[in-house]
Amino acid sequence: MRPTLPSLIHILVPVKRSIDYAVKIRVASDQKGVDTSVKHSMNPFDEIAVEEAIKLRERSKELVESITAVSIGPAKSVDTIRTALAMGADTGIHITTPENVTVEPVSVAHALKAVVEKNKYDLIIMGKQAIDDDSGSTGGMLAGMLGWSQASFASKLEVESSGAVKVTREIDGGLEKLETKLPVIVTTDLRLNEPRFATLPNIMKAKKKKIESFKPEDLGLDFKPRMETISVSEPPVRQGGQKVESVDELISRMKSAGVV
Amino acid sequence: MSLRQCLASTSRATATKTRPRLTKSLCLPTLSGISRLCPTGPAPVHVRHASTLPQRSDRFNKLTKSHIGELRKLVGSSSSILSTLDGSATEDDLKTYNNDWMNKYHGKSQVVARPRSTEEVSKIMTWCYENDIAVVPQGGNTGLVGGSNPIHDELIISLSSLNSVRSFDPVSGVLVADAGMVLESADGYLAEKGFIYPLDLGAKGSCQIGGCVATNAGGLRLLRYGSLHGSVLGLEVVLPDGKIWNGLSTLRKDNTGFDLKQLFIGSEGSIGIITGISILCPRRSSSTNVAVFSLSSYEDVQKVFSETKTHLGEILSAFEFFDAASYALVRRMQKHHGEEPKKVFEQEGDFYVLIETSGSNAEHDEEKLTNFVEHLMTSEMVLDGVLAQDTTQAHSLWSLRELITEACTKLGAAFKYDLSTAPGEMYDLVEQMRARLTEKGLLKGDWEGDVGAVVGFGHMGDGNLHLNIVAKQFSEKIQDVIEPFVYEMVKEKGGSISAEHGLGSMKAPYIGYTKSETSIEMMKQIKQMFDPKGLMNPYKYIV
Secondary structure, three states: OOOOOOOOEEEEEEEEEEOOOOOOOOOOOOOOOOOOOOOOOOOOHHHHHHHHHHHHHHHOOOEEEEEEEEEOOOOOOHHHHHHHHHHOOOEOOOEEOOOOOOOOHHHHHHHHHHHHHHHOOOOOEEOOOOOOOOOHHHHHHHHHOOEEEEEEEEEEEEEOOOHHHHHEEOOOOEEEEEEEOEEEEEEEOHHHOOOOOEEEHHHHHHHHEEEEOOOOOHHHHOOOOOOOOOOOOOOOOOOOOOOOOOOOHHHHHHHHHHOO | OOHHHHHHHHHHHHHOOOOOOOOOOOOOOOOOOOOOOOOOOOOOOOOEEEEEEOOOOOOOOOOOOOHHHHHHHHOOHHHHEOOOOOOOOOOHHHHHHOOOOOOOOEEOOOEHHHOOHHHHHHHHHHHHOOOOEEEEEOOOOOOOOOOOOOHHHHEEEOOOOOOOEEEEEEEEEEEEEEEEHHHHHHHHHHHHHEEOOOOOOOOOOOEEEEEEOOHHHOOOOHHOOHHHHHHHEEEEEEEOOOOOEOOOOOOOOOOOOOOOOOHOOOOOOOOOOEEEEEEEEEEEOOEEEEEEEEOOOOOHHHHHHHHHHHHHHEEEEEEEEEHHEEEEEEEHHHOOOOOOOOOOOOOOOOEEEEEEEEEOHHHHHHHHHHHHHHHHHHOOOOOOOOOOOOHHHEEEEEEEEHHHHHHHHOOEEEEEEEEEOOOOHHHHHHHHHHHHHHHHHOEOOOOOOOOOEEEOOOOOOOOEEEEEEEOOOOOOHHHHHHHHHHHHHHHHHOEOOOOOOOOOOOOOOHHHHHHHHHHHHHHHHHHHOOOOOOEEEOOOOOO
């Protein structure tokens, strides 16, 4: 008797449109945020997530059924979804938010939970943090909300057709190896892979791929912020150090500075 | 030297080599002892190479220890004069000043002056004039034709300590700055204000804006921002007799007499030392995009160029091309370094094109570019392509082009030529050179011959080809096969033997391949007028 084939897995990859990694950040004039009129692109860790999903499919063609990219953000987030599609994702989901409203990590986690409950996913690969807020909390919160295993800061990911998952994690002091099984949330770290370029034929194919769009109300979501940013300022300008010629001078300087 | 004596010595010199097309030659007084056939056509007899440089002229005095004492009195800081003559520096300390970037030319100067103000430059130059001391003005010393380092013991005047911004007008975009400012620093200053320096080249981290003006540097953005002859509005120059000419105007339009600054732009330090620059800077584009394509033929490259100008017109800021050999060279270098180069194309080609757009409206530009690349793919003018999705990817794609120069130097001994012709004819030069080297048995198989690779790349938009022949090691034999063949090829096409690198020491003997007798005569008159003693950067440029 032939063994029953395990079902193919559906991968969800959340992607965020954030300020481009190479842009020099400046505090906004109202001092409540940063200047966002600069170049934006996909969060680099999310790029790595998309790449990993595609690599999984390339490594074992019978494993992956679909790769869906999802983004929660204003209208322009569609560009970020298209980039994911151009890299090789199959379909996109866009949950629209109003312009200039910061969506907090807990709201993102709620939104992703709603998406997961709507469709069936087995594996979520997401960036460990976004480079604009560096909060690094969405993955963990989502795992908690869904009751799924989580493996964060992944530097290596292996998924077997049996559903077994092996993850190598980067932690302080070395590497940790985890074994778990689907469903799993994996958050990506830098050394997981090097994202590919989007080639023209794929960019053109991506235009024909479907992106479903939802308003927050459609999924019963509320993105009202719970936190208020009081102020954002630049770090103080670093004062130059000074060289002294002798130990005596050092001591007298320290005395006059009141530290000795 | 009388014309008769000159012609007599000329005929002795031409004994060994004759060329069919040589018509008339005009010999003019030279500074060095060796008479050189001044070419109006082919066949310069004295082929200049680093090992065969002109003799030191005894018009110039030699510097002594007491001279150093006098020099020190003229400058404000003792660190402004470095010399092996009084022990303030060792020979090693002076190496970076004495040697050129490619380590091909090794000067023997014993004194480097680093003045901190235009007045100090003037004092030093006046003193040199009074004492008949030859001088080499030096900026970043990144030139590729041996023009910025001493040939013998010329005193080096380095502009590195003159490096501040003097003023900037955020309405007109006019920047006035010291000549010794590093290009990257000047651009960094402007970036904060939302402007861009109208010049960009690979050496930006080391080259200085004064040196760029003195060599009329071209670079990657000439296509968009034009040449320095258009963007420089004024100059401050210390003349060979030490007088300061303040031509620092910030006016965009001023038709009152001869436009003197144009003489100094591209003069390679031969008629004055540029100490200050006033330049018109464009607004920095907020949206930049980069795309690279693989193509199957040079005809397709030209078609794409034409289409790009039509569809992307005003937002196009760079159009570079490189051949499969260049791409392979960069890959080879990366593998040697143990890097696994990231895959770019699904389908590689015989040619590659890099396009950059810069505009003020991101959505508009992206839409234009996306539609354009679709058009290129559907009409099959390109085999494949990649569009950068973020700034990091854009840099990565640019490096495919920018690393070629480095790859040439790292993988062997590079013979570099910088030529310009009509864009349609540029690649013929590469093919003809390959054919010649193959015929002579120097180029064969995969790095089997003495010559490993012949690569062609460059600023397609400006008709400027960089032709590099990468040999396993330098040899006179290879050089003799390449030169003067390369210059003759260019002359046949009515092109320039030095599109943007200048003449310096390396190409000065070949100027006749591109310029007529009359032109050269006029240039010599100008040199004579400004620098009758011939102190300023001798043995180079117009000799």
